[in-house]
Amino acid sequence: MAPPQYDFWLLDLDGTLVDVEASYVRSVFDRVGERLDRRFTDREAETLWHGLGGLRDDQLRAWGIDVGRFWDALHAVEDPEARAAATFLYDDARAFLASVDAPIGVVTHCQPFLADPVLDRLDLRERFDAVVCCTSEIGWKPDPAPVQLAIDRLGVTPESRGVLVGDGPHDVGAAWNAGLDGIHVERHGHDRRGWCVRGDRRITDFGDL
Known part of the structure; x- marks a missing residue:
C-alpha cells in the first residue's frame, strides 16, 4: 500500500x-560517565539516548547533571566512524x-x-x-x-x-x-x-x- x-x-x-546497536550506546555512556565521575545505568543511558524522558536537558537537570558538561563529554567521546558502523x-x-x-x-x-x-x-x-x-x-x-x-x-x-x-x-x-x-x-x-x-x-x- x-x-x-x-x-x-x-x-x-x-x-x-x-x-x-545497544552495545554502542553502552560504551558511549561508560566513557561519558568516566568524564563526569558518574555511572549511568542501562535504563538512564537508554532514556537519554532515545529521549524517552522528554527533553534531554530537562532530564539531565532532574538527575542533577550539568547540561553543558554532559554534552561536551558526549561529543568528545563519540567516534563518527564507530557510530556509523553501529548504525x-x-x-x-x-x-x-x-x-x-x-x-x-x-x-x-x-x-x-x-x-x-x-x-x-x-x-x-x-x-x-x-x-x-x-x-x-x-x-x-x-x-x-x-x-x-x-x-x-x-x-x-x-x-x-x-x-x-x-x-x-x-x-x-x-x-x-x-x-x-x-x-x-x-x-x-x-x-x-x-x-x-x-x-x-x-x-x-x-x-x-
Whole structure:
C-alpha cells in the first residue's frame, strides 16, 4: 500500500529512520560517565539516548547533571566512524523510502560530523533532496526554523501540503509550529516511554502508514 499523499515529506533521522546497536550506546555512556565521575545505568543511558524522558536537558537537570558538561563529554567521546558502523536502517524505513514519489528531506539534531558518515555508509545521501542539521544558529526542534529551512531547500510551493515524521515530541512540535502535519513514530512503546506523544497520527513503524 502506498503512503498517504503529501506533496513533500520531512523526516527525523536518529530513532526514526535509523538507530544504533545497544552495545554502542553502552560504551558511549561508560566513557561519558568516566568524564563526569558518574555511572549511568542501562535504563538512564537508554532514556537519554532515545529521549524517552522528554527533553534531554530537562532530564539531565532532574538527575542533577550539568547540561553543558554532559554534552561536551558526549561529543568528545563519540567516534563518527564507530557510530556509523553501529548504525542500522530500520527495515520499514527502507521500504518506505523506496515507496515515496515526492520530495523528501531530513531535519535532525544529529550534527554533520556524525550524520554525514551515517548517510554515506547506509547509502542514503542521494535519497534525500535536503538535509538540515540543527544548530544553535539555525534552531532546534520544536523551533520551526530548521523545518522551514528544509522546506526552502526542497523548493516546494507555499501551497504544498507537507508532513514531518519523528520519534520525539519535539518533532511533532516542530511540524505544527511550521504549519505541517506531525506524525509520531513510537519505536519503543508507550510503556517504556512512560507517556504518549500527541500527533496527527501515531504509528509504531512506517508500515502503519
